Amino acid sequence: MAKPYLPFPLAVRPMGIAAKLSLLAVSTILLTAVAIGVAVIRTQSKLAFDALKGHGEAVVSMLAQSGEFPLYSANRPALTQMLGGLADNKDIAYAAFYGADHTLLVERRFRSSAPARVKPADWPARGVSHRSLGGDQLEFLAVVKPPARVPDEDDGEAFVGAPDDAPLGYVQLTLSSARAKGEALSFINETARFAIVVTALAIVLTTLFTRRLVQPLRDLSRAAREVAEGRLGQTVQISSTDELADLGRAFQHMVDSLGASRARLLEYQNLLEDRVQSRTRELEQATAQALDLAQRDTLTGLPNRAHFTAMLEQALVAHASSGERIAVLFLDLDLFKRINDTLGHQTGDTLLQHIAEALRGALRDGDLVARFGGDEFVILARDVRNTEQVSGIARRILNAFLTPVELAGHSFKVGFSIGISICPDHGNDAANLLKNADLAMYASKEAGRGGYRFYTPDLNQRAMDRLNIENGLRRALDNEGELILEYQPQVELNGGRMVSAEALLRWKTPEGTVISPGRFIPIAEETGLIVPIGEKVLRNACATLARWRAAGLPLPRIAVNIAAPQFESRNFGDTVARALADYNVPPDRLELELTESVIVRDAESALREMARLKELGVSIALDDFGTGYSSLSYLSRMPIDLVKIDRAFVMRSTDDDNARTIVRSIVALSHALRHKVVAEGVETRAQLTQLRRAGCDYVQGFLLARPMSEAALTAWLSSEVTPAEALLGDKANEWI
């Protein structure tokens, strides 16, 4: 990230360009002024000195020349007069004439200062010499030579011959430089004053100029600071026409570009932010949806197992501190599998949605219902006081489904088996409470559907028993003599002739316990063990039939129950064909009893499989007819030979008009479709009468014969008149 622009604090602010330029200019001006001043002073001093020197030399030369005759003639008054003539000269401080032997002849003092003593060596041999005496005085010494012509006393001019070089005398002249210095000083002063004025003016002008020069830079600097602080709406006005104006324009262009870039950047940023926000929203929604999906059952919208378990665990944590009791109700829909199988999954799904809605409506605020999958629903009831209250909840749920549900043209009586566990009585953790409620539900189902039951510790034993049955069945499969068949005759209603024997499986454990198929067949179906067990039954039944055939016993057919998982198992047709072939049983002697659920679960493939079985030549009976929900259109398409009326209708046919009507309708419908009809579970003569009136073809039931061993049936078949013939033969017709 860029550092914010921070101008120098005032205290440490360095010198600005204007100050620097001003300082430079002022220094230059001052230096120049000083240099010029020094030069002027030196020049002026020199000029003054030179002038004084020239003046002194001129005066001393003039004295030397003028003094030739007076010295020659030793005319002191003349010399004195000559010196007196110097009085007007302000620079002369002292003047004197000396004789050739350096003796002072005449002197004149013009100032108070004492003249300097001249040593003989100081005198020049010829001409003029000068020297500075210190202070303000300059001394000139000149030799006075003898004149080349001297005046004649008569005509005033006489020649005395060529003068020799011996001096006539000497002149000493002392000049004071005070006046010259004063004048020079006064000149310097004036010059200095002028220079100061000019310098000051120069400084002022320079400063003003510098300021004016630097102003655009200041403007630029201020604008740059504003830009650095993010204010890009700057307009830089540079009034000059030089490079700074170019710089200003370039800067303005840069600021404009920067502004445009920033505007674009802001636009992108806003766009990006919008996108990020919308993506974030989408992500949040997707996450919430995913979370919701992860917690919900998609079909009903109810919480799923994971969510329910989490909520139960939360409630259990709360229970630990509050002590409130919590109930778990495990609901299993009675006969849902049959509805699903016979009417298809779509109808089953619609029913489950309907149930979910109804369950929601039946619950108290704060209670929770979840679907664990299939037809299992679980309820969490918080803050329950006692078992009576929980019973009330269970009853309310059962009552909510008293009215049949109308679906796909069918009316369903929905019933639940409910198992209940309560915290802390039946467990303190979610896993145990759910397991115990499940066990209670199974117990409730076993006790008769449509009720509820609380968990009791003995249910664990039951669960163990179920497990034992499963393990025992696995063992029994390999153990000869444990799984055995009994046979129950099916006879003609008219005459009692035996037409078939239904093979019914019995399990006798090595300990001698006989376990009913009603108990172990459902467990075998749930665990898939029914497939190998069913094959064993099929093969044993074929073996028995083969033996009876070999014995020449008059048995047209043998009937074998086929469970849904068996019918749907791979290569079921091959299994049947192999059994027939292995025991040399003609196919038309084998009857397979299939329930409606087997046939209508996946109607088309079931019809194909049935067609394949029919091709083998076996007979097919539709077992428990009337209890499922198979459609009549399928009934007409099914390649069946026989319809078995369920025991429940037969039982009620004597005292229930509806049941009687159903029985008659089934018989009429089956005959119309050219199917024979067998009624199962016939226990009374009255039922026989009703079945005869309905036109039923065959009957099966305890009244005629109970399921019996192979040996017993062999004996039964061998008898001259079977009990059934005795009951239904011509002689018996009178009482029927």
Ligand SMILES: Nc1nc2c(ncn2[C@@H]2O[C@H](COP(=O)(O)O[C@H]3[C@@H](O)[C@H](n4cnc5c(=O)[nH]c(N)nc54)O[C@@H]3COP(=O)(O)O)[C@@H](O)[C@H]2O)c(=O)[nH]1
């Ligand atoms: N898949 C297979 N299912 C089988 C096999 N063996 C039997 N089962 C099925 O088990 C259920 C119970 O059978 P079971 O206890 O043998 O009962 C059968 C008869 O004993 C009973 N029955 C016959 N007549 C009467 C009667 O007059 N009253 C009365 N209360 N019960 C009677 O009915 C059962 C036969 O029913 P169904 O099969 O519908 O004809 C039962 O569902 C058997 O199907 C097997 O090997 N495989």
